[in-house]
Amino acid sequence: MSDYLIKALAFNGQVRAYAINSTETVGEAQRRHYTWPTASAALGRAMTAGVMLGATLKGDDKLTIKIEGGGPIGIILVDTNAKGEVRGYVTNPQTHFDLNQHGKLDVRRAVGTDGTLSIVKDIGMREQFSGQVPIVSGELGEDFTYYLVSSEQTPSSVGVGVLVNPDNSILAAGGFLIQLMPGTSDETIAQIEKRLQGIEPISKMIEKGLSPEDILEEIVGKDNLKILDKMPVSFVCPCSRERIESAIISLGTQEIEAMIEEDGKAEAQCHFCNENYHFSKDELIELKNQA
Numbered sequence: 001m002s003d004y005l006i007k008a009l010a011f012n013g014q015v016r017a018y019a020i021n022s023t024e025t026v027g028e029a030q031r032r033h034y035t036w037p038t039a040s041a042a043l044g045r046a047m048t049a050g051v052m053l054g055a056t057l058k059g060d061d062k063l064t065i066k067i068e069g070g071g072p073i074g075i076i077l078v079d080t081n082a083k084g085e086v087r088g089y090v091t092n093p094q095t096h097f098d099l100n101q102h103g104k105l106d107v108r109r110a111v112g113t114d115g116t117l118s119i120v121k122d123i124g125m126r127e128q129f130s131g132q133v134p135i136v137s138g139e140l141g142e143d144f145t146y147y148l149v150s151s152e153q154t155p156s157s158v159g160v161g162v163l164v165n166p167d168n169s170i171l172a173a174g175g176f177l178i179q180l181m182p183g184t185s186d187e188t189i190a191q192i193e194k195r196l197q198g199i200e201p202i203s204k205m206i207e208k209g210l211s212p213e214d215i216l217e218e219i220v221g222k223d224n225l226k227i228l229d230k231m232p233v234s235f236v237c238p239c240s241r242e243r244i245e246s247a248i249i250s251l252g253t254q255e256i257e258a259m260i261e262e263d264g265k266a267e268a269q270c271h272f273c274n275e276n277y278h279f280s281k282d283e284l285i286e287l288k289n290q291a
Ligand SMILES: [Zn+2]
Pocket: 237, 238, 239, 240, 270, 271, 272, 273, 274, 275
């Protein structure tokens, strides 16, 4: 089944709620970057949270998440938009550690706890919004919650999780985002807090086959939920051979001539999707003529 995200309101519009199954999307990232389990969980959690934050945007809005926690995984970079398209990478994809004391993938150890989570939103008309918070947990769900509360002043709860198969493929990935509108009653807040404490880990719910709709029902209660929209989610990288060709052409004839002389070929790799682009000597000569 293809990944999707559900947008909903709850408690008569007092609460915005999002849930996502991102298993295929995180699986695609794992296959492209050959990530090991702990790195898969870190990248998958960041991508999953990213898609949900992207879903709060509109139209052609985009956002970029950069997590630099000082840990062995290096930097986590995620690019996403309001259409459920996401791509991402980590500096060191072959990062893995033993399970932590809770029997879970030790994302905190891979990410580190000495650094920052930054988000840049490109909301059109050359407007940008950026926010940065210190890493408070390193498990990432709590870090995104902290970001929303502290940088965007929106009381929120973010849950993200990834389970990995013994062969390193992705078994389950997903998440939820709950946001309180201004004026949410204390009674509603208390109910949501109680329910959040009682639910199973998000990755477990996805593994058991719960849909995003089911997950939101678990969190806010069936009678309180009003589903607004369903959006497909997938790993998308807009890089292409044409884009790389344009980049090479823009280097100018001298630079291209130097490439032809020195290597007789050129290779470029997209960080985000790990796609390789090769250019032969003849192809470079052709590009030089266009420069
Ligand atoms: Zn790419």
